[in-house]
Amino acid sequence: MKQPLKGFRVLSAEQYGAGPYGTMFLAQLGAEVIKIEPPKGGDTARHVGPHWLREGESLYFQSFNLNKKSLTLDLTSPEGVEILHKLVKSAHVVANNLRGDVPAKIGLDYASLKPVNPAIVCAHISAYGRDNERAKWPGYDYLMQAEAGFCSLTGEPDGPPVRFGLSMVDFMSGAQMAVGLLAALLDAQRSGEGCDVDVDLLSTAVHQTSYPAIWYMNEGDVTVRAPRGAHPSVTPSQLFKAKDGWMFVMAQTPKFWPILADRIRHSELINDPRFDTPSNRLVNRVELCSILDGIFGAHPVVHWLALLRGHMPIAPVYDLDQALDNPWLETIGMRETITHPDKPEMDVLCSPIKIDGKRLPNRAGPYLGADSNEILGAIGYDAGEVAKLRASGVV
Template sequence: MGKAESGMSTTLPLEGFRVLSAEQYGAGPYGTMYLAQLGADVIKIEPPSKNGKGGGDTARHVGPHWLREEESLYFQSFNLNKRSLTLDLRSEEGVEILHKLVKNSHVMANNLRGDVPAKIGLDYESLKAVNPAIVCAHCSAYGRDNERAKWPGYDYLMQAEAGFCALTGEPEGPPVRFGLSMVDFMSGTQMAVGLLAALLDAQRSGKGCDVDVDLLSAAVHQTSYPALWYMNEGDVTPRAKRGAHPSATPSQMFKAADGWMFVMAQTPKFWPILAEKIGHSELTNDPRFDTPVNRLKNRDVLSGLLDDIFGTHKVAHWQSLLEGSVPIAPVYRLDQALDNPWLETIGMRDTISHPDNPEMKVLSSPIKLNGKRLPNKAGPLLGADNDAVLGEIGYDADAIGALRSKGVI
């Protein structure tokens, strides 16, 4: 039991709700993991292995780090707290099992290619006769209702087409993608929000529906205020040096004596505080920097002056001087970010038990209930819950053995 789990005594809000999910890789599993951590019984439906090899979520086979053969550490990132059921959804017996599960479930989720859910019967039209209140949530690359429905698609493509890459990096450099698959994570979370809203309505009305989120739409939606600037004013937001904010200055990375830091005088009130704290109040009276408009106009000059000042001391000096008064953060490498003692203070690192690693380190949920992080338990081994799940819908040991021998599970 992890630290977060041991501290949780409150009943979790989604206990009693069952979510079936035909999911793979990142976006869908990331979204349903939130539901599992909030107490839902998330049953992860995965393709059976053949001859003891392969099968399961593609994420199980992503290296370079392994818990056992064909069980990756990568998989754990998106599948904590779930159960695993292997099931051939293209077989008659597999569909029969699916319908028995749907009858007593609340959500059928998937993140398959847009044209697949209807083909294999995972949409509301296919399942409403089995359970009129079922909510069918779909997270696809381009949606299910257009000519791109058959297109395969991934996060990096969305970052490219939605403008993220063109907005990221130094002005003189090539386009740059985010270091992480943020569109996947955004899309999975948005799917979870949509299906929870539909679930609330289904509990009141007794009628479910389809909920759709696609990666490209989610990515485009995240362009937010630059999108509105362009659509209304024809203003194309350019890249700015050192990741600077497009309009607020100084709000960017600066080089201290021993590394980089991000300093944000994001709103006008912080500028005089920053100038005073670093011992240069005269900057606030300089006509080049006395208003937000002038600071933006003279950003390069101001950046050079601040570089000279910040370069006289280490990051720790400036952080101790400014923190709590002016927004500031060190620019950490990934190892520094995860070894930051503050994560222990706020409980964002957890230790849980996995069959192959009794002290597996994972990240805690960012959600708290009554001041406590949500509980974590290891993601399931492939098909680990076949017997339990099938037993819950009436299959005995002999029937389960027969399904296994036929390759249905």
């Protein structure tokens, strides 16, 4: 199938989540993504349990490393730097998600690599950026959720702050890095000049505060938690409990309010002066939600889905197993079974991106150093030289 990035080579000194997540999109779109890993142990993600393919090869690693190649290389050794430079000559992008002060030290920034390949794009994800006093600070997704205000906006008003159930700052940072490096790559192809592209986790997290940020910066309006995950300014748009479970109901625009009331057989609510305008519904949110609780609690979730689905925004609240076993994922092709040497049938999620209506192809993530011989051979190292490099710990 058509893969727009075929023919492009990406070298990535990456680990754990944010960087590997972003470069996986590039690999699925056809780029040759060479994952550069320390010879001893490789990417930390290979050692994250609790589920294993074999010792040192985790299922967790597969989440972020489909379609890639693995090269073991000590980037702190002179021989490792020499190999890196040989690879950079034929590469288009060098990416990393190392601590902010590290890329310049080990020569992964544009200033270091421009003499080798003036068109190289150097993409960096760090915790706090590379150009400030926090550059040396370690940092992870959960810290960003805390400092950027996510935790204070999540959970019930009378409960403790709550982080997201997933590392969404990592994933968004990886996706933003991919956008930035692709834009820079497009420019480099036209101009012959590369550059540095920087994304940091905290900036990404702060940027996601979006409209509450604009409200506060311009009006001093501090958004706070609302019960049941309710939208801060629209109601009803929140969780409701049916007879047998929870669902999210969203009369998100004014047109959905009469549709909701009509289809639940309570059209008298439409013009009730307490609820007849968006502002009145917001002012009287507690009273309205109490009425709707009584209505929704009389029947199971499936009853309300049958009445409302397709007519207005509504979704059941699934546990993770229910979400992943949802037949709709099969309908849209979001699950796929691929082959791994240790697991002949390994289920993975497909890319959310489609090209010409088709999901992008997947293959299993590589063993540590699985492609070292091939990659080194292609730049002129014979078997004996590779063996010496391996014996000395360079690869």
